[in-house]
Each structure stands twice: as C-alpha cells, then as structure tokens.
Amino acid sequence: MIRHILILLAAVFALAGPSFAQTPAPGLSALAQLDPARSSIHQGGGQTDIALGISQPVPYRAYLLADPYRLVVDFREVNFTGHDPRALLGKVSTITDLRWGAFRPGWSRMVAELSRPMVLVSAEERSGDTPQIRLSLRAVPAADFKAKQGAADSALWGLPQPAEVATPHRRQDGSRPLKIVLDPGHGGLDPGAQDGGLREADIVLGFARQLRDKLRRAGMTVVMTRDQDVFVPLETRVTVARATGADLFISLHADSIAEGVATGATIYRLADHAEDEATRKLVARHDRDDILAGVDLEGQGDQVAHILVDLARRETQPRSVRVAQVLAGAIKTEGLKMHKHPVQGANFSVLKSPDIPSVLIELGFLSSAADRKRLRDPDWRARMVDAITRGVLAWAQSDAAEAKLLRQ
Numbered sequence: 531m532i533r534h535i536l537i538l539l540a541a542v543f544a545l546a547g548p549s550f551a552q553t554p555a556p557g558l559s560a561l562a563q564l565d566p567a568r569s570s571i572h573q574g575g576g577q578t579d580i581a582l583g584i585s586q587p588v589p590y591r592a593y594l595l596a597d598p599y600r601l602v603v604d605f606r607e608v609n610f611t612g613h614d615p616r617a618l619l620g621k622v623s624t625i626t627d628l629r630w631g632a633f634r635p636g637w638s639r640m641v642a643e644l645s646r647p648m649v650l651v652s653a654e655e656r657s658g659d660t661p662q663i664r665l666s667l668r669a670v671p672a673a674d675f676k677a678k679q680g681a682a683d684s685a686l687w688g689l690p691q692p693a694e695v696a697t698p699h700r701r702q703d704g705s706r707p708l709k710i711v712l713d714p715g716h717g718g719l720d721p722g723a724q725d726g727g728l729r730e731a732d733i734v735l736g737f738a739r740q741l742r743d744k745l746r747r748a749g750m751t752v753v754m755t756r757d758q759d760v761f762v763p764l765e766t767r768v769t770v771a772r773a774t775g776a777d778l779f780i781s782l783h784a785d786s787i788a789e790g791v792a793t794g795a796t797i798y799r800l801a802d803h804a805e806d807e808a809t810r811k812l813v814a815r816h817d818r819d820d821i822l823a824g825v826d827l828e829g830q831g832d833q834v835a836h837i838l839v840d841l842a843r844r845e846t847q848p849r850s851v852r853v854a855q856v857l858a859g860a861i862k863t864e865g866l867k868m869h870k871h872p873v874q875g876a877n878f879s880v881l882k883s884p885d886i887p888s889v890l891i892e893l894g895f896l897s898s899a900a901d902r903k904r905l906r907d908p909d910w911r912a913r914m915v916d917a918i919t920r921g922v923l924a925w926a927q928s929d930a931a932e933a934k935l936l937r938q
C-alpha cells in the first residue's frame with residue numbers, strides 16, 4: 531500500500547520537477563487563474579475526485595498529512611481570489627473543510643481537511659485548451675496511512691532552520707537602535723477572523739505597516755514577519771525574530787471571540803496556560819489554523835536545550851510582563867478603549883522565543899461592532915500607533931536602565 535503511494539507521489543513530483551524554474555513558459559502569463567466552472571469535488575464509487583480548472587498548467591505537488599488528516603496541494607501561483615472554496619464541497623462528506631490562497635510569494639496552497647484517513651490513488655494534470663488538475667482519494671484504515679507522507683519541511687522552501695539562527699542574544703542597553711520585529715497575524719490561505727466584511731489578516735497588515743513607519747521615524751530598526759498577504763507558519767515568525775536578533779517582538783491580531791462580549795485592546799504575554807476559556811479557544815484556533823495549513827510545530831526533545839530555554843525564559847519573562855504593562859499604560863493614557871482585563875497571560879506559540887521579550891496585541895475584536903468601527907477609523911489607528919510607539923520607547927528606556935544595573 532505504502533509503496534503504491536510513494537510511486538504516485540514520485541509521479542506527481544516528476545510532473546512538477548522541470549518546471550520548478552522561476553520563469554513561466556513562453557506565451558504564458560505569470561499567474562494561473564482558477565476557473566470555478568471547471569472545478570468540482572465528487573464523491574462516489576469509494577473515491578473522492580477533485581478537479582480544479584485552471585487557466586494554464588502549473589507545477590504542483592500533493593501530499594497527505596495526519597493530525598488532522600488532510601490533503602495539501604502546493605501550486606506554482608494560482609489566483610484563487612474571489613472564489614469561495616466551500617462552494618465546491620456540496621454534499622461531499624469525506625472532505626470536512628477546504629481552504630486555499632497565497633502561501634509564499636509565488637506559491638499557492640490548497641488544504642482539504644479529511645473526515646478519515648485517505649490516500650491519493652491518482653494525480654494528473656491535463657494541459658490543452660482546458661487545463662485541469664485532477665486528484666482522486668480513497669479511504670484507507672488508519673493503520674495504512676503513513677503519517678507525514680511527503681511532508682514539506684522548511685528546508686524545501688529555503689527558510690532558515692531555527693537551529694541555524696539561534697545565535698546568542700545580547701540584551702539591549704540603549705547603546706544602539708532598538709530592533710523590533712512586527713508580526714501581523716495570519717495571511718494568505720489563513721485569513722484569520724472574518725466579521726462584518728473585514729478580514730483580520732488585512733486589518734493587522736495595514737496597521738503593522740503604519741506602526742512600522744512610525745517606529746522607524748522614532749529611530750528604531752523594524753523587521754516585519756510578512757509584508758504581503760502570504761501565509762507564514764507560527765514557527766517561522768519566531769525564527770524571524772531570532773534571526774533578526776530582535777529586542778522586542780510584537781504580534782498584531784484582531785480576532786473574533788464567540789463567547790461573551792469581548793471588546794477593546796488586549797495585550798497578551800506568555801503564560802503556561804490561558805486564564806479564561808475564551809482565550810484558551812483563541813490560542814487553540816491559532817495553533818489549529820497553523821497545523822491545518824501544513825506545518826507541524828515540533829517539540830524539542832533535547833534535555834539540554836530544554837534547560838537552556840528555561841534559563842533564558844526566566845530572565846525574559848519578567849521583561850515581557852513589563853512590556854505588556856507599559857504598552858497597556860500608554861494605550862490607556864491615550865484614552866483608547868481597552869478590554870476589562872487589559873493585560874493577560876496566554877500560551878500563544880508566537881510568544882515562545884526564550885530570549886526575546888514578546889507580546890501579542892489584540893487591537894480589538896472583529897466580533898464587536900464597536901471595535902470594527904474603531905479598527906476602520908484612521909484617527910483611532912493613528913492614535914493607537916502613537917500610543918504603542920510611546921510605550922515601546924518608554925519600555926526600552928527602563929529596560930536599558932535595568933540592563934546596566936544588572937551588569938554592575
């Protein structure tokens with residue numbers, strides 16, 4: 531069974547192989563378009579057949595992952611804009627969810643969440659007048675499913691490996707410009723919360739660009755984990771912060787919360803677990819979105835690494851708490867609406883850099899009409915950008931003073 535799958539995967543890779551080159555073939559425009567009229571998903575005869583009509587053939591590869599079971603298909607860029615993937619699902623019961631969109635610059639991804647373990651029985655791409663990618667899946671017993679079948683690792687995408695960039699970090703003491711990593715949440719095939727016509731991924735990217743410009747004008751060096759509508763794995767966001775040698779990591783979000791009424795800005799710093807049920811669900815949803823998009827967060831098994839990480843965290847943790855408090859103070863001073871518990875602890879994956887003070891700011895909640903109005907208001911945004919900038923400067927000063935004291 532497994533050999534069968536491997537051969538199929540090899541065939542898929544062979545298809546993609548030569549055309550992984552950067553330039554499209556002559557006469558083809560750079561971007562393939564999805565044609566929903568020639569796209570369908572059918573279930574019958576023990577198989578689930580997926581057909582995607584596209585404007586031109588593209589290199590692609592398909593593979594299956596477990597926990598949860600899902601089919602991941604990566605394409606040399608296909609424009610899915612404006613097409614709702616769920617419209618294809620109809621009465622299909624073997625696929626419980628479908629999402630697609632930009633993944634990395636030049637690449638798109640489709641993820642089909644499966645209700646049971648399945649394998650690819652065929653994968654072909656038709657060219658000619660009506661190019662189409664056709665994939666057929668068949669259910670198998672869980673024991674037959676080889677987990678992580680052909681999983682994409684970050685090396686494949688030319689991303690830095692965490693181990694390669696884990697350089698010793700020197701704490702800032704005011705003697706050089708502050709390095710800030712801004713992390714607009716979500717992006718690409720992960721739109722984040724969607725409410726009242728707004729997408730969290732767009733809102734936080736726009737806000738991050740404004741904040742970046744302001745922080746730069748204040749003399750800081752700023753690196754963004756993404757500056758386009760692309761998917762960035764949670765692990766990569768942390769890796770970017772470490773590779774940059776960041777003094778401070780700020781993740782920006784504007785989520786929806788179904789439970790109760792959440793409104794106003796909230797600042798999270800790392801804690802072992804979230805303090806309330808709504809936050810626990812928020813953390814779980816972010817990790818789930820990341821896992822569904824195809825990248826597993828790997829646990830570090832190494833004992834020594836664990837101890838070093840714990841030691842670093844013991845120094846960093848109070849600094850993160852201080853960042854959260856100072857930022858909350860600055861936002862309050864500016865007279866902007868804050869959550870009734872403005873500073874909270876939660877175990878968001880992006881806050882886990884052991885040696886970089888890290889906070890996650892929920893600018894507001896898309897589930898709240900009042901927050902949506904604020905998030906859209908240019909005046910509110912400008913004041914929030916100002917408040918965060920003032921907060922960062924104030925924190926950096928007291929943090930540098932503490933660093934000098936500790937060194938004496």
Ligand SMILES: [Zn+2]
Nearest residue numbers: 715722783785
């Ligand atoms: Zn979010």
